[in-house]
Amino acid sequence: MRNKVVDVREALSVVKDGDVVAISGFNLTTSPEYLILELFEMYKETGHPNNLFIISDTLPAVPDRGLDKVFAELYEDKNQNFIRGVLMPFIGWSPALMKMTLENRIEVYSYAIGTTSYWFREIASGRPGLITKVGLGTFLDPRIDGGASNEIAKEKKTCKVELMEINGEEWLLYTAPTPDVTFIRGTTADTDGNVSMEEEGFYGTVLNMAQAAKAQPNPGKTIVQVKYVARKDTIPTRNVIVPAPLIDYVVVAPDADKYHRVSGSYVTDPRLAGTVKTQKTKELESLLPTPDKIRDRIAAGRVLIETMKLVAQLKKPLFGNLGIGIPVFVSWLAGEFGYSDFLALTVEPGPVGGIALVGQDFGVAISPNAIIPMPDMFTNYEGGIIDFASLGFMEIDPKGNVNPSYSPVRVSGPGGFPVISAGSPRTFFAGGFTAGKGIDIDADNGKLIINSDGNILKFNEEIVKIVFSGPQAVKSGKQILYVTERAVFELTENGLRLKEVAPGVDIEKDIVGKMNFKPEIPEKVETMPEVLFYKDLAPLKEYLDGILKEGGIL
Structure with missing residues (x-):
């Protein structure tokens, strides 16, 4: 040769x-x-x-x-x-x-x-392209944008998504x-x-x-x-x-x-390549972003409660994915409480376990337990092989559709979000209830304190771009929760339904009054666990330990 x-x-x-x-x-x-x-x-x-x-x-x-x-x-x-x-x-x-x-x-x-x-x-x-259900009911659906990000793309159609029917079910064919x-x-x-x-x-x-x-x-x-x-x-x-x-x-x-460079910040590092494994230490776990806002910690804590309930139910470490934004704090909290071994977390391009990095280093992990090819990792997501995912959100509409990142002046692309959210059997979307300037939220003694809200509403009648389809999730029997610092919603056949509210919160003033639509509200709305609303993490740790002990895990 x-x-x-x-x-x-x-x-x-x-x-x-x-x-x-x-x-x-x-x-x-x-x-x-x-x-x-x-x-x-x-x-x-x-x-x-x-x-x-x-x-x-x-x-x-x-x-x-x-x-x-x-x-x-x-x-x-x-x-x-x-x-x-x-x-x-x-x-x-x-x-x-x-x-x-x-x-x-x-x-x-x-x-x-x-x-x-x-x-x-x-x-x-x-083969002519990829046939999948991912994208149905979202901007990837040809009945909406067909994956085109601007007008010239819609006109030229160099890359196309076509609607197909197989055995009476709708599928999408992606070509390029x-x-x-x-x-x-x-x-x-x-x-x-x-x-x-x-x-x-x-x-x-x-x-x-x-x-x-x-x-x-x-x-x-x-x-x-x-x-x-x-x-x-x-x-x-x-x-x-x-x-x-x-x-x-x-x-x-x-x-x-x-x-x-192996990533944005590293020229090379054997820990990222998986050739050297280091023990998890506080120094390494300090690389995980920590919440500087109590409202972010509350939402992350509520997601951690949900995941530990699942650990207790399934009696095994959870195979899952944490997205950017508030979900990354779930991993930090798990480390603080000594629960890291209960979460086998993945990163889209292939690492399993270890400490996933963020920002320009997102995609790599320090000392992962395994590294597999990216298409195989997405098989874990699309096939519902993972146990759960927690992803961020920018907007949510009455049907439970989610826009994670698009605005009229920002077109970042969907990333891994459509496949992960469409395939995961359980998805816990997590984010702040409002956004923008003027947010002043605190918590103490088991209650949420809303001094002032942001000037941008995130629960809107119409959203900029549908990247997760609520109706498709209902059709597929997925468990979907929408977690914020003051309320938890669940997805039903009728769309968004209020499930829990934070102690100290007025439903009409602080929830419905900060939404552009009214969700379904049952006669009895549960209260979010009070342990989330303390300056100290000790009450939350005790609460979670109780869940794990009851499930025979601790």
């Missing part, structure tokens, strides 16, 4: 005008940043390649790095013809791409991360153009092109993306960015993640700190 290690420009010369280019990357993890930036330099120098359509399993960028660095320059060039469109499940780490989306400058499509990750596997198998060239990243490649990923934070979708480029009827090229080159046949067999036949060119990144 020929030596596949080549100069970056030789490898990138296979990218032609009009090509569809697939690029791996969940933030900076598995992002081939050197290939991305060098391809853009070629365009700036020669005007070629141009008119590219880019597809990623997530988004190979964080602010000012990777693809965001490219879009920041493209945004200033009103006549750019480097990129004509993108399919990106999440664009929130690229402010420039979000602005280009809102200004209708290029086609932008946003399928869920799990859907896009699966899609690579499906087209690699020669297949890649002509794929950029992926590994740690080491031998001269034949076998690729290992021993220093990467996870495997992501790199194998399936390489396979997708090679699938018939129009097989293309795969270029891999690595840190090291090994001699032929010297990478241990079980370490090879992408075998040589799937690789056409190997390019070595010249500067790992500049082009090959």
